[in-house]
Amino acid sequence: MKAFDDGNNKMEEYDVVIIGAGPAGAIAAKTCAEEGLKTLILERKKIPRFKVCAGGISAGALSELNFKIEEDLVERECYGARVNYKDYQIELKKRSKMAIMVSRDRFDAYLTSRAVEAGANLHDSEKATTLHQKEKEIVVETEKEEYRAKVVIGADGVNSTTSKYVRAPFKPEEVGLCIAADIPAENEEVDSYIEGAVEFNFGIARMGYAWVFPKEKHFSVGIGGVSTAMKDSKVKFTEFLQKKGLNTDATIRTYPLPRGGYEREVCSDRIILVGDAAGFVDPFLGEGIKYAFMSGKLAAKRILKSYENDDFSKTALNGYKKECHESFTEHLTYGLKLTRLMNRYPNIFFTLLAENEKVLDRGLEVVAGRMEYKEYLKWLIPRVPHYMLHTILPAWRNK
Numbered sequence: 001m002k003a004f005d006d007g008n009n010k011m012e013e014y015d016v017v018i019i020g021a022g023p024a025g026a027i028a029a030k031t032c033a034e035e036g037l038k039t040l041i042l043e044r045k046k047i048p049r050f051k052v053c054a055g056g057i058s059a060g061a062l063s064e065l066n067f068k069i070e071e072d073l074v075e076r077e078c079y080g081a082r083v084n085y086k087d088y089q090i091e092l093k094k095r096s097k098m099a100i101m102v103s104r105d106r107f108d109a110y111l112t113s114r115a116v117e118a119g120a121n122l123h124d125s126e127k128a129t130t131l132h133q134k135e136k137e138i139v140v141e142t143e144k145e146e147y148r149a150k151v152v153i154g155a156d157g158v159n160s161t162t163s164k165y166v167r168a169p170f171k172p173e174e175v176g177l178c179i180a181a182d183i184p185a186e187n188e189e190v191d192s193y194i195e196g197a198v199e200f201n202f203g204i205a206r207m208g209y210a211w212v213f214p215k216e217k218h219f220s221v222g223i224g225g226v227s228t229a230m231k232d233s234k235v236k237f238t239e240f241l242q243k244k245g246l247n248t249d250a251t252i253r254t255y256p257l258p259r260g261g262y263e264r265e266v267c268s269d270r271i272i273l274v275g276d277a278a279g280f281v282d283p284f285l286g287e288g289i290k291y292a293f294m295s296g297k298l299a300a301k302r303i304l305k306s307y308e309n310d311d312f313s314k315t316a317l318n319g320y321k322k323e324c325h326e327s328f329t330e331h332l333t334y335g336l337k338l339t340r341l342m343n344r345y346p347n348i349f350f351t352l353l354a355e356n357e358k359v360l361d362r363g364l365e366v367v368a369g370r371m372e373y374k375e376y377l378k379w380l381i382p383r384v385p386h387y388m389l390h391t392i393l394p395a396w397r398n399k
């Protein structure tokens with residue numbers, strides 16, 4: 001780190017400043033620091049900080065890390081799912097692990113600690129407020145200081161400050177709204193309700209679902225759907241808790257979530273967006289951590305190439321957008337197609353998910369990150385007429 005005097009005060013200089021210490025920012029910082037870049041993480045809250053999240057980390061997300069997660073961070077391991085739609089229900093478990101359950105405050109703090117161990121500097125409780133893109137540098141203003149860098153990574157979430165220097169705001173239909181609560185329960189109660197699996201409830205929110213995830217001495221329960229259709233969400237959420245026989249006396253929180261699969265700008269001169277700030281969230285499942293890890297690593301690698309060529313223009317950094325497309329944004333696009341298809345014909349597709357073991361089994365491969373949405377759609381669509389005859393029509397007759 002160097003200090004420069006601009007005539008009024010001394011300004012610290014870094015190779016890269018990362019705004020946000022969530023999964024995307026932490027992994028980007030760790031990767032940059034490991035490659036020898038002088039790296040600063042700016043986080044507006046004190047670490048560890050509370051984060052509203054269901055807390056499911058897929059096997060696919062874990063495979064993106066080059067280190068193991070400490071065992072005491074893992075509250076539950078999940079090998080399958082229970083799916084409900086109207087009066088239909090199915091539960092299926094697989095031999096291979098599908099996901100782990102964590103609490104995001106501890107999980108995110110651990111990721112950040114790995115970045116600091118790699119050499120990154122952390123300034124928490126320091127909010128970035130303004131960016132100044134200049135010909136040879138970018139200046140980051142915070143509530144406390146100013147910092148110079150060659151490039152900034154915006155990892156500051158769905159309500160990103162950094163994004164306004166890159167793209168237009170998300171449109172209403174491009175954002176989901178989630179309402180969630182942690183419901184206290186003894187572990188015996190949690191295991192009695194669902195053990196080694198997660199629960200998805202379809203038909204409750206348009207373009208989304210309700211979930212019940214088992215955690216350590218509590219359930220993570222929530223409903224998520226496209227924001228434009230989440231009116232009276234608190235009433236709907238309370239009714240869902242009552243239906244499940246869960247305690248309704250809990251702190252209820254709402255939070256936005258970007259929906260992936262849309263074409264968006266992710267770079268401008270000396271700025272790259274990653275994770276939720278870039279809109280990299282699965283539009284069907286709502287998973288964002290896997291794509292936070294992936295985009296964080298890709299952004300760091302692109303910055304290294306820019307250092308080699310001393311070119312931090314949008315044209316140079318846009319290689320990152322192409323690399324994201326090759327790695328995962330096409331997958332998110334097909335996830336959006338699947339979401340629209342299933343919500344257009346819910347009585348067909350959600351009934352299949354909640355009645356047909358083969359349809360769910362393949363779907364869980366997508367959840368775990370072992371199958372692409374494109375592959376799943378190619379497998380599913382030709383089989384729909386057959387499954388309608390042998391699964392849906394008999395189920396309807398029995399009802």
